[in-house]
Amino acid sequence: MKTLPSFDELAALAQTDPHALETLRLKMSEEVIANASHATQPQLHAMLSHINRMIDHGKNPLHVNMMLFQALTRQYSRFSTAFTNPDALRSHQADIMEFKVGQAANAPTSPTQSR
Numbered sequence: 001m002k003t004l005p006s007f008d009e010l011a012a013l014a015q016t017d018p019h020a021l022e023t024l025r026l027k028m029s030e031e032v033i034a035n036a037s038h039a040t041q042p043q044l045h046a047m048l049s050h051i052n053r054m055i056d057h058g059k060n061p062l063h064v065n066m067m068l069f070q071a072l073t074r075q076y077s078r079f080s081t082a083f084t085n086p087d088a089l090r091s092h093q094a095d096i097m098e099f100k101v102g103q104a105a106n107a108p109t110s111p112t113q114s115r
Helices: 007-016 018-034 041-057 061-084 086-090
Strands: none
Touching (some): 007 018, 018 041
16 A cells, blocks of 8 residues: 655645645545455445545535534544444434335325326
8 A cells, every 4th residue: 555645745735736636635545445344345435425525515625624524523423422332323223114005195295196
């Protein structure tokens, strides 16, 4: 696996060639995911996709950093709960209810059916 350049090199790259820095970020992220266990790779790809969406939707670099920090804080909180009180995570599970065709008498009608 490739070694991450020094902070000074990354800062210089951000100033001179932001596109190259982004390419490096994505390449190294994919390399980390490829070296992870096959069981965790789908979760890591989903996490990378979520991070990429936050970066794309950020208004400026400070906004992106704040969004990433908030996401990291939420994830840290979930990890903390998983270690200190794992039953609390299970208590927030959704109830799965069976849906039977033809028994939706109380369901609201769609706008196309009421015309």
